[in-house]
Amino acid sequence: MKALSISPRLAIAAGLVALFVAIPLVYIFIRAFGADTESWQRLLQTRIWKLLGNTLLLVVAVTSGTLVTGVSMAWLTERTDLPGRKIFRWMLVMPLAIPAYIGGIVYLALLRPRGGYIPQVLENIFGQSVFTPSPLGFFGAAFILTLFTYPYVYLLSGAAFRSLHASLEEAARTFGRTTFQTLFQVTLPALRPGLAAGALLVALDILAEYGTVALLRYETFSSAIFVQLSGRYDRSAASVLSGILVTLAILILWSELRLQGQARFTQMESNWRPAPLTLLGKWRFPAFLLVMGVISASLIIPVAVLVVWSIQAFLDSQSLTTIFHTGSQGFGSYVWNSLWSSGLAALIAVLFSLPVALLAVRYPNRFSRFISRFCQVGYAIPGVVIALSLVLFVNRTLPFLYATPFVIVIAYVLRHMPQAIRASESALNQLSPSLEEASRTLGRTSLQTLFQVTLPLILPGLLAGGSLVFITSLKELPATLLLRPPGFDTLAVRVWVWAGEGFYLQAAPAALLLVLISALPLSFLLRREKIFR
Amino acid sequence: MTTLEVRNLVKQFHGSQQSAVNDISFELSDGEILAVVGPSGCGKTTTLRLIAGLERPDSGVIRLNNHVVAAESVFIPPEKRGVGMVFQDHALFPHLTVYENVAFGLRGKKTSEVRTIVGDMLHLVGLLQFSKRYPHALSGGERQRVALARALAPHPVLILMDEPFSSLDADLRTEVREHVRSILKSRQATVVFVTHDQDEALYMGDRLAVLQKGHLEQIGTPQEIFHDSNTRFVAEFMGDSDFLKGKVVPGGIQTEIGLLNQVVELPISTPVEIAIRADDIDFQIDGSGNSLIVERFFRGAFNLYRLRLDSGQILHAFTDHTQILPVGARVRAYIHVEHSLTVFSE
Numbered sequence: 001m002k003a004l005s006i007s008p009r010l011a012i013a014a015g016l017v018a019l020f021v022a023i024p025l026v027y028i029f030i031r032a033f034g035a036d037t038e039s040w041q042r043l044l045q046t047r048i049w050k051l052l053g054n055t056l057l058l059v060v061a062v063t064s065g066t067l068v069t070g071v072s073m074a075w076l077t078e079r080t081d082l083p084g085r086k087i088f089r090w091m092l093v094m095p096l097a098i099p100a101y102i103g104g105i106v107y108l109a110l111l112r113p114r115g116g117y118i119p120q121v122l123e124n125i126f127g128q129s130v131f132t133p134s135p136l137g138f139f140g141a142a143f144i145l146t147l148f149t150y151p152y153v154y155l156l157s158g159a160a161f162r163s164l165h166a167s168l169e170e171a172a173r174t175f176g177r178t179t180f181q182t183l184f185q186v187t188l189p190a191l192r193p194g195l196a197a198g199a200l201l202v203a204l205d206i207l208a209e210y211g212t213v214a215l216l217r218y219e220t221f222s223s224a225i226f227v228q229l230s231g232r233y234d235r236s237a238a239s240v241l242s243g244i245l246v247t248l249a250i251l252i253l254w255s256e257l258r259l260q261g262q263a264r265f266t267q268m269e270s271n272w273r274p275a276p277l278t279l280l281g282k283w284r285f286p287a288f289l290l291v292m293g294v295i296s297a298s299l300i301i302p303v304a305v306l307v308v309w310s311i312q313a314f315l316d317s318q319s320l321t322t323i324f325h326t327g328s329q330g331f332g333s334y335v336w337n338s339l340w341s342s343g344l345a346a347l348i349a350v351l352f353s354l355p356v357a358l359l360a361v362r363y364p365n366r367f368s369r370f371i372s373r374f375c376q377v378g379y380a381i382p383g384v385v386i387a388l389s390l391v392l393f394v395n396r397t398l399p400f401l402y403a404t405p406f407v408i409v410i411a412y413v414l415r416h417m418p419q420a421i422r423a424s425e426s427a428l429n430q431l432s433p434s435l436e437e438a439s440r441t442l443g444r445t446s447l448q449t450l451f452q453v454t455l456p457l458i459l460p461g462l463l464a465g466g467s468l469v470f471i472t473s474l475k476e477l478p479a480t481l482l483l484r485p486p487g488f489d490t491l492a493v494r495v496w497v498w499a500g501e502g503f504y505l506q507a508a509p510a511a512l513l514l515v516l517i518s519a520l521p522l523s524f525l526l527r528r529e530k531i532f533r
Numbered sequence: 534m535t536t537l538e539v540r541n542l543v544k545q546f547h548g549s550q551q552s553a554v555n556d557i558s559f560e561l562s563d564g565e566i567l568a569v570v571g572p573s574g575c576g577k578t579t580t581l582r583l584i585a586g587l588e589r590p591d592s593g594v595i596r597l598n599n600h601v602v603a604a605e606s607v608f609i610p611p612e613k614r615g616v617g618m619v620f621q622d623h624a625l626f627p628h629l630t631v632y633e634n635v636a637f638g639l640r641g642k643k644t645s646e647v648r649t650i651v652g653d654m655l656h657l658v659g660l661l662q663f664s665k666r667y668p669h670a671l672s673g674g675e676r677q678r679v680a681l682a683r684a685l686a687p688h689p690v691l692i693l694m695d696e697p698f699s700s701l702d703a704d705l706r707t708e709v710r711e712h713v714r715s716i717l718k719s720r721q722a723t724v725v726f727v728t729h730d731q732d733e734a735l736y737m738g739d740r741l742a743v744l745q746k747g748h749l750e751q752i753g754t755p756q757e758i759f760h761d762s763n764t765r766f767v768a769e770f771m772g773d774s775d776f777l778k779g780k781v782v783p784g785g786i787q788t789e790i791g792l793l794n795q796v797v798e799l800p801i802s803t804p805v806e807i808a809i810r811a812d813d814i815d816f817q818i819d820g821s822g823n824s825l826i827v828e829r830f831f832r833g834a835f836n837l838y839r840l841r842l843d844s845g846q847i848l849h850a851f852t853d854h855t856q857i858l859p860v861g862a863r864v865r866a867y868i869h870v871e872h873s874l875t876v877f878s879e
Contacts, residue, residue, distance in 0.1 A: 096779070399536055432622055434622055435626060437611070437624070438586050438618065438620055438624040438626075438683075439619040439626075440586070441585055441611050441612070441614075441617060441693075442638035442683070442687065443613075443638055443640060443687065445610070445611045446610075453626060456628050457627065457628055
């Protein structure tokens with residue numbers, strides 16, 4: 001790549017975005033490592049090692065779980081003659097529209113050791129209590145989080161399976177490898193960088209997860225910080241814990257960014273042709289059942305339960321009035337709050353991502369690469385930590401913003417902008433620079449070129465990035481809970497509060513609507529891929 | 534009149550040891566087509582981009598119609614230079630129709646005027662009926678011609694073409710380049726044409742400039758470049774030359790396959806190399822000859838033979854297609870030329 005001299009305007013704009021992104025990071029590290037030694041010692045002696053163990057255990061378990069589930073589902077739907085694989089491709093991705101804590105709520109209501117639906121039904125039938133697996137604790141949390149995060153890995157590995165050269169596997173076959181030897185000795189190793197990058201993104205997601213682990217009473221760094229912030233209100237302890245969590249997350253993000261660079265070689269080449277399908281033979285039916293099992297657990301059961309509860313809620317006049325009228329607020333205002341805060345965050349994130357992506361793609365050098373990577377640090381800062389740093393920062397420097405919904409929007413932008421940056425970069429990467437150069441030689445300035453050529457052509461990519469930010473902001477729970485001004489309720493907040501109080505029927509319509517609103521942009525995203533059309 | 538003047542142009546990219554363009558100077562007159570040719574990485578595209586204003590030179594001066602557009606303290610951006618460029622990948626705007634693509638460079642003109650110019654341009658390249666189509670609905674050759682029409686439409690002082698035919702199929706390429714050359718000539722356009730294909734350069738250029746590693750090796754008419762190469766590199770790059778070793782003797786150059794009757798201004802017994810092509814060598818079957826047929830290649834109209842001299846030197850020679858000689862036969866090869874050959878002292 002030839003390095004052009006960087007445009008100063010662009011560099012300044014990207015630098016400002018980087019400064020904005022630096023706020024929570026710098027604040028957390030100042031507070032964490034500036035905390036008095038007493039806080040550190042107290043935490044080191046009591047909490048930290050337990051929390052670290054819990055957190056890492058969950059991260060490792062869920063990451064492995066999603067890898068196994070995601071890759072095997074992708075292999076079955078992309079590379080075998082599995083019946084119904086076209087529909088399965090859609091259904092295997094759709095759990096992305098269900099926030100994990102909503103899945104957790106459903107399974108908790110179904111399987112709770114005392115008072116869960118299934119244990120009760122079984123007790124009525126058999127006249128005595130029957131053992132059922134509990135969704136609480138480590139195993140429950142690992143199970144639920146795997147169910148609702150494996151689609152990330154599924155999407156990445158599906159794309160990787162599709163883009164891999166058929167000749168690579170054919171070469172292995174000519175050297176005497178069987179189908180399965182080829183899969184494990186050639187195909188999967190070749191896809192490794194891409195899969196590892198996907199797994200690390202899942203790991204970051206789990207580090208940041210609050211709702212599910214709090215619900216299922218499994219303590220991790222995120223939930224401990226949340227308790228310190230909301231209950232005990234010990235900002236010093238929260239800062240120390242956040243400092244450790246963010247350091248851990250940055251290490252993971254750093255490896256992920258390094259792997260991103262290596263993942264290139266799986267890209268499609270011009271003489272690409274699809275690999276022949278593996279015939280499952282007598283394994284067709286078991287494989288079909290396996291995929292059906294995954295889809296039932298992650299999509300059909302939660303959605304069906306939410307639908308049944310919603311119907312019950314609408315039939316019950318008391319819960320109906322509560323849904324549509326809690327205090328002075330109605331259902332409409334939750335929906336509206338969710339939509340505008342997430343929509344605004346998506347818009348700002350896309351706008352901010354533009355200078356960063358333009359700089360990184362059009363002027364590749366050390367400086368621009370650093371800016372681009374640094375601006376993705378939001379991946380490594382969990383919602384609770386963003387909330388903590390914004391509470392501290394806004395209180396001190398921008399008091400007029402304190403306790404306004406705009407702080408929430410800022411939190412969404414900080415946390416989810418990396419997705420917009422990646423989408424913008426990939427859109428720009430697919431746009432030949434010669435188009436912009438042609439526009440210059442035909443008499444347009446660089447700014448006119450941006451508006452008349454670059455932006456119209458990368459618009460679909462920008463929309464995709466915006467959709468991702470929108471979906472993830474919509475379900476963002478901890479930052480919203482901690483930063484919201486009194487009376488500012490979103491769908492996610494209402495679902496959480498009602499379910500926490502045990503009013504599942506009331507929570508169901510809001511949860512169902514949240515899922516539906518997320519499913520729309522998600523299907524837009526999927527339709528961009530040829531395979532989902 | 535001189536349209537383009539390039540003086541001592543230098544450009545080095547960050548992180549690269551070597552200059553991409555190293556002290557290149559040349560001039561181009563009105564209506565002339567200059568074909569810049571060289572192997573990949575020789576700096577030909579960078580030279581083009583420097584002239585277009587898409588790169589900033591480290592030093593040197595570029596003048597267009599006697600106006601300085603790039604110098605020590607001057608840098609006119611591409612949009613103000615008035616050059617038209619045809620890109621390797623055509624760079625047609627996919628969100629605009631053929632008509633809108635051609636009209637893109639005509640901003641500020643009256644609508645009626647734009648319509649006339651675009652109509653003329655599309656007529657010129659024979660694509661008038663496609664004006665409402667989008668680029669993706671065109672064939673490679675059609676896209677190529679739209680790109681040319683778009684570059685010509687604003688009536689630029691200079692047209693730059695960066696390997697414009699390289700994305701076309703081989704059989705289409707010959708057809709398109711004839712068409713393009715006649716369009717350029719009919720418009721009396723001044724053109725810098727970059728290619729890595731010697732054949733294309735010889736065909737397209739009124740003059741040729743051969744570049745290697747950022748240096749301008751030679752500039753001249755196609756005949757000069759082909760038959761009177763300045764450097765061994767040019768001889769090697771422009772035509773499939775073999776280099777026959779020899780020694781200067783009174784009255785010519787003594788080689789392994791006989792005396793070349795060509796006087797050179799070098800001291801007696803200087804070791805030299807003669808650039809010699811397959812059409813400069815003849816041979817006959819001769820059991821006590823000086824070389825061996827190693828391989829025969831059928832080339833349609835003729836046969837090309839690879840000969841190995843007793844010293845191990847490899848030479849190539851033609852015979853017409855009716856005569857087929859067996860591989861392994863011993864032959865006598867000799868120089869048979871009616872023009873002077875290029876000689877390099879070692």
